[in-house]
Amino acid sequence: MLVLKKFAKDKPAVLGLIIVLIVIFVAIFAPLLAPYPGDVSASHLLRRLKPPTWAYPFGSDNLGRDIFSRVILGTRGALMIATTVVGLAMVIGVPLGLLGGYYIGWGSEFIMRVTDMFLAVPQLILALALAQLMTPSIESAMLALTLTYWPFFTRIVYAETRRLKNALFIDALQCMGASVPRILFLHILPNCISSIIVRATIGMGFTILMAAVLGFLGMGATPPDPDWGLAISESRQYLPDSWWFATFPGLAIFFTVLGFNMLGDGLRDIVDPRLRRSR
Amino acid sequence: MLRFILRRVLLAIPSLFGLLVLTFFLVRVVPADPATALAGENATPAQIAAIRHEYGFDQPLYKQFVVYLGQVARFDFGESAYSRRPVSLDIKQRLPATLELTITSLLLGTFLGIPLGTIAAVYHNRWPDITLRILSVAGVAIAAFWFAIELQLLFSMELDWLPLRGRLSSSMDAPPLVTGFMLIDSLLAGRWDAFTDTLHHLILPAMTLSLGGLATIARFTRAGVLETLQRDFVTYARAQGVPSRVLIWKYVLKNSIVAALTQIGLLFGGLIAGAVVVETIFDWPGIGFYTVQAILTADYKVILGVTVVIGVIYAAVNILVDLIHGLVDPRLREQL
Numbered sequence: 054m055l056v057l058k059k060f061a062k063d064k065p066a067v068l069g070l071i072i073v074l075i076v077i078f079v080a081i082f083a084p085l086l087a088p089y090p091g092d093v094s095a096s097h098l099l100r101r102l103k104p105p106t107w108a109y110p111f112g113s114d115n116l117g118r119d120i121f122s123r124v125i126l127g128t129r130g131a132l133m134i135a136t137t138v139v140g141l142a143m144v145i146g147v148p149l150g151l152l153g154g155y156y157i158g159w160g161s162e163f164i165m166r167v168t169d170m171f172l173a174v175p176q177l178i179l180a181l182a183l184a185q186l187m188t189p190s191i192e193s194a195m196l197a198l199t200l201t202y203w204p205f206f207t208r209i210v211y212a213e214t215r216r217l218k219n220a221l222f223i224d225a226l227q228c229m230g231a232s233v234p235r236i237l238f239l240h241i242l243p244n245c246i247s248s249i250i251v252r253a254t255i256g257m258g259f260t261i262l263m264a265a266v267l268g269f270l271g272m273g274a275t276p277p278d279p280d281w282g283l284a285i286s287e288s289r290q291y292l293p294d295s296w297w298f299a300t301f302p303g304l305a306i307f308f309t310v311l312g313f314n315m316l317g318d319g320l321r322d323i324v325d326p327r328l329r330r331s332r
Numbered sequence: 333m334l335r336f337i338l339r340r341v342l343l344a345i346p347s348l349f350g351l352l353v354l355t356f357f358l359v360r361v362v363p364a365d366p367a368t369a370l371a372g373e374n375a376t377p378a379q380i381a382a383i384r385h386e387y388g389f390d391q392p393l394y395k396q397f398v399v400y401l402g403q404v405a406r407f408d409f410g411e412s413a414y415s416r417r418p419v420s421l422d423i424k425q426r427l428p429a430t431l432e433l434t435i436t437s438l439l440l441g442t443f444l445g446i447p448l449g450t451i452a453a454v455y456h457n458r459w460p461d462i463t464l465r466i467l468s469v470a471g472v473a474i475a476a477f478w479f480a481i482e483l484q485l486l487f488s489m490e491l492d493w494l495p496l497r498g499r500l501s502s503s504m505d506a507p508p509l510v511t512g513f514m515l516i517d518s519l520l521a522g523r524w525d526a527f528t529d530t531l532h533h534l535i536l537p538a539m540t541l542s543l544g545g546l547a548t549i550a551r552f553t554r555a556g557v558l559e560t561l562q563r564d565f566v567t568y569a570r571a572q573g574v575p576s577r578v579l580i581w582k583y584v585l586k587n588s589i590v591a592a593l594t595q596i597g598l599l600f601g602g603l604i605a606g607a608v609v610v611e612t613i614f615d616w617p618g619i620g621f622y623t624v625q626a627i628l629t630a631d632y633k634v635i636l637g638v639t640v641v642i643g644v645i646y647a648a649v650n651i652l653v654d655l656i657h658g659l660v661d662p663r664l665r666e667q668l
Binding site for chain 2: 065166167169170171172173174175176177178179181182183185186258262265266269270271272282285288289292293296299300302303306307310311314315318
């Protein structure tokens, strides 16, 4: 309860939570909320590149599709990519961090060196290179992002496990003959969960940005997907006349990422006020 | 101190070696048949075999890796399949452009971020602070490629104040190449017109690239100053009647800058990655733009070369940050 009170006092965090909830709501009910749900793949060449009006609040794109509808429908893709990437990265990264932190020896050393190796290259460049190796599609973009994001979870869980390993309650468990998986997953993992949640929230925002970059560079979503990054990339030939074409999908990315970041910052302040580094 | 430096540098070697293994695996092992991919769609089996032999793909993997290590050590990454020029030459020519852009962004972020963060801390929880907090969260949430396009829309296309792309106007002769840094070269040649033209071209890309760094530096400065303001020596100085302006900009800032300085080092790596996007949008002839082109055309020697160079820069900057940290705080030297 104390935690909830502390959270409620943190206005940016509450605002972040509200934005995230709105985004999730929009994603779930996208086909009902979008005025023209058929505009994912339809084309209406007669009304292409029209500026915003009441009927088409964000204007229309190069194929005459309603940008407002496409921004709404794009929410689904963005959230789907982010949850898949962060979820998979967690599934890979967390157990490796637990193992690496609990055992001492060449196995653990190996895990941490591999982690360092992945962290030694900027994420974006690694993701681009990986995405290119597979044929460009949403699936390969997701896989590439997962492969670049898991080391962050490993690092956090590793540090926490190292710290907890020498705690008295772990000694007690070892004496009672608890199995290693039991100690790791039932006793150490629950103690790491708050840092994992914080990292996952910030990771959601980060992944949405990265996926947009991949879409923009033509290595993520493929047409006619209503992907935000892809839409901005398509809009570039029609600038400056069709300013709305680039502007509104970009705003959608901005608000979604802003929501996750503010929520993540707020959660982090609750979990550990001294940890200030974000990504 | 010497021991600290040595140990820190030695610690970087395994991760750099790992980077080499990773890049090697990515490009030569993961694709089922790199030779077929390189030869293109309409290649005959004989052409594929020729390429396989030329690139050494018919050798055992460990031999290929040893050859690869030797090449990297000699800074020889082979020839770009696309431009038919040595990759190391391309990198040498393009790196200064990227460094000029990233260093300008870093300076922009530092010299704006530190004062802004300090002002926010002094006006803690009043409107300058709240505005800055909102802006700094917003700064890291904006997609750089979108922000760049919006800047182009406003300042180049609509208002026509700044150039849309490139590093120098096409009507302008480039100053003689000395350092590769266009700003320095034009000054050395006494070409004032080229200097201002380069500066104009630099503004929008540097603004885009500095955004995230500016936000981070401002946040860390704010946090540091807030912490220092609580300390006893500040109260003492106040009681002594030290003017507020001197107290804050001299005593407090000096004591609270360390965390922000560390961030500046860490940011540099991120800036190099950010340059990939920014250079693509502004047609900036640096290694970021080069990387994207290489990735899009599957020019694998270029991808290898660029990844290695960026990885080395990344590692070097991180070592430098740790060393500065060790200089500032002797306790950290013991931990390593």
